[in-house]
Amino acid sequence: GEDVEQSLFLSxxxxxxxxxNCTYTDSSSTYLYWYKQEPGAGLQLLTYIFSNMDMKQDQRxxxxxxxxxxxxxxxxxxxxxxDSAIYFCAESIGDxxxxxxxxxxxxxLVRP
Amino acid sequence: xxxxxxxxRHLVRRRGQEARLRCSPMKGHSHVxxxxxxxxxxxxxxxxxxxxxxxDESGMPKERFSAEFPKExxxxxxxxxxxxxxxxxxxxxxxxxxxxxxxxEQYFGPGTRLTVT
Numbered sequence: 636g637e638d639v640e641q642s643l644f645l646s647x648x649x650x651x652x653x654x655x656n657c658t659y660t661d662s663s664s665t666y667l668y669w670y671k672q673e674p675g676a677g678l679q680l681l682t683y684i685f686s687n688m689d690m691k692q693d694q695r696x697x698x699x700x701x702x703x704x705x706x707x708x709x710x711x712x713x714x715x716x717x718d719s720a721i722y723f724c725a726e727s728i729g730d731x732x733x734x735x736x737x738x739x740x741x742x743x744l745v746r747p
Numbered sequence: 748x749x750x751x752x753x754x755x756r757h758l759v760r761r762r763g764q765e766a767r768l769r770c771s772p773m774k775g776h777s778h779v780x781x782x783x784x785x786x787x788x789x790x791x792x793x794x795x796x797x798x799x800x801x802x803d804e805s806g807m808p809k810e811r812f813s814a815e816f817p818k819e820x821x822x823x824x825x826x827x828x829x830x831x832x833x834x835x836x837x838x839x840x841x842x843x844x845x846x847x848x849x850x851x852e853q854y855f856g857p858g859t860r861l862t863v864t
Binding site for chain 1: 751838
């Protein structure tokens with residue numbers, strides 16, 4: 636079945652790195668995504684990775700994908716207070732790759 | 748280029764009333780998706796529409812819910828005879844026509860928060 640799981644909460648100090656983890660169950664995922672949701676706002680696509688890649692870097696963001704363990708992580712370098720938000724991991728699968736399957740989100744709190 | 752617009756942002760309905768949620772996709776986008784987010788949960792796919800066509804409604808409840816995306820005007824998600832369990836945030840997303848590159852990159856609107864009293 637399709638299931639995406641994330642830890643609920645992460646607190647880090649400003650300037651440190653944050654690592655948000657996600658596990659998924661469907662091995663036929665085609666793309667995996669990270670979205671950011673700020674209070675009262677919609678979801679903003681941060682980055683995505685194709686399932687045949689194992690790493691993608693985009694400025695302060697690094698995505699690591701371990702297909703064997705079905706584990707995805709998002710590392711935010713030099714975390715800032717503006718990074719405080721809820722981060723959602725999502726996957727899309729095969730022929731229905733328009734259908735995003737979301738985790739329940741990780742609330743990141745950045746302490747000054 | 749304005750983003751995805753949704754209105755109203757907040758909607759309060761009494762049990763048994765109808766709720767109509769509107770979504771205007773980004774300019775040039777012909778694909779629209781609706782998702783529902785219950786409190787403390789992730790978004791759940793409801794329906795995928797292209798102009799005048801429902802492509803996949805596998806996430807829609809079988810009764811009371813319907814969606815359309817007419818040739819002109821916004822996409823509408825309609826909930827008839829609302830119940831308390833319908834209280835949620837409803838997000839619309841849109842994407843450009845799929846040209847075989849990065850498929851289905853979805854841009855989300857700010858959502859409509861429906862409260863049923």
